[in-house]
Every structure is written in structure tokens, then in C-alpha cells.
Amino acid sequence: MTGAMIVDHNNPQTVAFCNMLGISNFLSLGHQGGQAQQGGHVQQPGHVAVNTDEIPLDDEEDVVPVAPAANADEIELGDD
Amino acid sequence: MKVAIEGCLHGELDAVYSALGRLGGAVDLLLCCGDFQSLRNDADLDAMAVPQKYRALGCFWEYYCGRKRAPVLTIFIGGNHEASNYLLELFHGGWVCENIYFLGFAGVVNVGGLRIGGLSGIYDHKHYYLPHYERPPFSEDTKRSVYHVREVDVVRLSQLSSKLDVFLSHDWPTDIAFYGETERLLQRKAFLRREVHDHSLGSPAAAQLLATLKPKYWFAAHLHVKFPAIVTHTTTNSGTSTSSTSQSDPSTQQPQQEKAAADITRFLALDKCLPRRDYLQLLDFPDHVFDGTIQHDLEWLAIVQKTAFLLEGGDGRRRQPSAIDQSDPSLFVPTPAHIEYLRETLPSLEIPAANFVATAVGYPDWNRQAHSAPTCTKIITNNCCIYLY
Numbered sequence: 001m002t003g004a005m006i007v008d009h010n011n012p013q014t015v016a017f018c019n020m021l022g023i024s025n026f027l028s029l030g031h032q033g034g035q036a037q038q039g040g041h042v043q044q045p046g047h048v049a050v051n052t053d054e055i056p057l058d059d060e061e062d063v064v065p066v067a068p069a070a071n072a073d074e075i076e077l078g079d080d
Numbered sequence: 081m082k083v084a085i086e087g088c089l090h091g092e093l094d095a096v097y098s099a100l101g102r103l104g105g106a107v108d109l110l111l112c113c114g115d116f117q118s119l120r121n122d123a124d125l126d127a128m129a130v131p132q133k134y135r136a137l138g139c140f141w142e143y144y145c146g147r148k149r150a151p152v153l154t155i156f157i158g159g160n161h162e163a164s165n166y167l168l169e170l171f172h173g174g175w176v177c178e179n180i181y182f183l184g185f186a187g188v189v190n191v192g193g194l195r196i197g198g199l200s201g202i203y204d205h206k207h208y209y210l211p212h213y214e215r216p217p218f219s220e221d222t223k224r225s226v227y228h229v230r231e232v233d234v235v236r237l238s239q240l241s242s243k244l245d246v247f248l249s250h251d252w253p254t255d256i257a258f259y260g261e262t263e264r265l266l267q268r269k270a271f272l273r274r275e276v277h278d279h280s281l282g283s284p285a286a287a288q289l290l291a292t293l294k295p296k297y298w299f300a301a302h303l304h305v306k307f308p309a310i311v312t313h314t315t316t317n318s319g320t321s322t323s324s325t326s327q328s329d330p331s332t333q334q335p336q337q338e339k340a341a342a343d344i345t346r347f348l349a350l351d352k353c354l355p356r357r358d359y360l361q362l363l364d365f366p367d368h369v370f371d372g373t374i375q376h377d378l379e380w381l382a383i384v385q386k387t388a389f390l391l392e393g394g395d396g397r398r399r400q401p402s403a404i405d406q407s408d409p410s411l412f413v414p415t416p417a418h419i420e421y422l423r424e425t426l427p428s429l430e431i432p433a434a435n436f437v438a439t440a441v442g443y444p445d446w447n448r449q450a451h452s453a454p455t456c457t458k459i460i461t462n463n464c465c466i467y468l469y
Binding site for chain 1: 173174175212215381384435437439
């Protein structure tokens, strides 16, 4: 057990699965990667994008806020 | 076999199990369509992308620590609000606690002969062609990109030849809104209108899988609204597969004589778990008998084996290897001999619940530990601490 450990790339279940199929556990291969490519996702001013990362978690008091979305990651769409 | 399907869970395990309990134990299996939030401790909260006001631990940790036990076998996929660090550990799927199974970033399993596939995450074209490069501790960017659907997983699922009974996704397949009562949906969610009509609502990756796999049932969540639809897949004599809406549009219909076969997918999106919301659906599969176990799927195992090399390498800035050739979408379809080989060599297909291993300390033990070692920040692992001390 790893206390405050954030992630275990060698989770025993994943290791067992990979061993069963004789495949490498790519999670433990160590490539950290870099930043993903940016750009290319342009929204029109005032347009509420729905394919976003933060669809409303609203409770029932939240009523359709629908602020213009300049950043697709920071949108709330509201509920009924 | 009685199956309950739940939309977005958002950590409300107690509430959903309580609702199932009021049905008198009539449910054998619970399927959850994402935003499960398998948060074990405060550190996991740091790995979950969520607005500050919704940042809460929830009750999963009690199941993780063994204080509570899931009363119903539960299978879930990931959404866009997850303990992504924990789910990444179990990329190929696994038990997140006793009686609760994560289907993986992509996966297929069998329960009582019911064949269940799923794709975790949501679609974002910015990251679709990239490898799974994210590793904790996540930045604010990777905390989100980690749950974006990747082409490699869609390609792997596309290799399935045998019919799926059920498929789970978090976001909706693109254009699925046209296969049900579109106007009724837009009356409830008026702000969807623009994207429904410009065909940008939903996941093109999921739409591709819907047209390819043609499962009997497809369940989704994400938009917090109940929406049923029926998709009729038509295979023409030329061999191409199309989908036609149940709301007849003569201009889009294939000539009757070209129709050779038709499969139907019954789509259902469900709401999040809140009072008076349509977050739960019960289905009876009378031809299937629940035996209490989850079984590996042989065809899927063969695909995983055959495509494992696609997951390796990549630095996060480059496209997936050119081995993914869209001109030959069935490049990695396993042969019957491959599947038979696995059948003969694997000792058992059952995924034993005893496989579950706790890899982190659950709240509140984690909390006590963190306070007793103030120099260890949340993002430093115990292993790192060992090196530091």
C-alpha cells in the first residue's frame, strides 16, 4: 500500500492482465509525454459549446446560466 | 437477468444503491455511464477535473476501505469527472473495490452471457490522435486531456466482429439527437439547438462505433437529460453500412430493394442522480442468467493482444503510429485461430473479485497520514518519500 501515492503504474491487476496476455504494461514504460497540441478549437463568441469538459453538475437551484464561452473547459450549461 | 442503468453518478453511490434497495433486491447488475468519481482520498480529488463548488470526496472511499459493500455488482466507465489517476492504473479494467468493476478506457466483458462493451471519456479532437501520454501528477491541462477519447481505443473497439448486447459511452454519438424526439429534447435543453442542428453535438468517435458495432443497446449520460432513440442500421447490397433515423426523411432512406439486413440499436441517455430526475432505467434480459461473475471476452482479449504495440511509445506531441490505417479498418481483427488459442491456453476467463488490491490508503487514514507527515505534499508518493528520507 502506498499511502498518499497518486498512482501506481504497476497496479497488480494491470500487471496480472498484461502478464496473462504476454503484453507490456505501457503505463510503466515511463514516457511522460509533453503538452498536447493546442489550438484548432475556435468557438464563436456567445456560442455555448456542449462538447465540453465541464457539463453542468448543477443542482436544481441552478437555472440555465449559459454564459458566453470563450474557454470550452470552463462552461456550465445549466439544467432545467 | 435484471440490469439497472444509471446516467452520471457523481459520487452518489449511496443514493443509487438506496434506490435499488427500494426495488426489493430485484436488480442483478448495475451499469453506470460515467462521472463515477471513484475518489479514495483527498489526493484523488487533485486528479479530478471539476469546478471548485463541486469538489467533494463523496462516499466511494467507504466502499474502497471496506466499510460498505456494493450490494449489487456494478460496472462503470469513466466520464469527464473522475479520479483519473486511479482509473489510469486500471487502464485495461479492474476492480476499484469489492463488487465494483471499471471497464477500462476501452473494454468488453461478459456477465451472465450478456456482452458489455464500453468507451471511457469524452471526445475532444485536440487530443484524439495522441497517445495516452498523461501521467500523474496532472497539470491543469493533462487533468482534462487524460479523459479525452483516443483514436487508438476506437480502432481497437472497431475490430470487434461479434455482436455486443450493450455498449456504454459517456457522451452521446454525434447526431443521435435526430434518432429520437428531437424537438422534445430541445424543449428541455434549448441551448443544445445550435449544436444539434450543425451536427457538432456529441462524439464522432462514438458515432463511428455505433455504426460499426451496432449493439442492441447503447447507454450514455453526460448531458444530464433522459433521451431515448432508435437507430436502424441498414446494410446495403454493396456492403456499406448506414444508419437511418426512425423519424422518416424520404431523402435519406435507402431504396427498399437495396436493404439486405437491418440491425437496431436502442439508445438511451440518462440524467444525473438527483431527486425527481430520470437517472435510472431497469431492463430485463430474460435470456441471460446472472451468475455473479464477470468474465473476460475472448475476442476482446485477442484484440488487446494484437494491438498492444499501438499503446506503446509516443511523446504526447505526435500522432499515433501510422499502423492505424483507416483505409483498412479491420487490420487488427483477430482470427478464429487466435481466439481459439486463447480459449485453450487461458486457465479461466473469470475476473475474480479477489483480484482487487488496494493501492492507496483511503480517507480518513490518508488524511491522518498526510497530517502526520507535513513535508510530504499530496503529489509526492510514498515511494518518493522513501527516497527523500
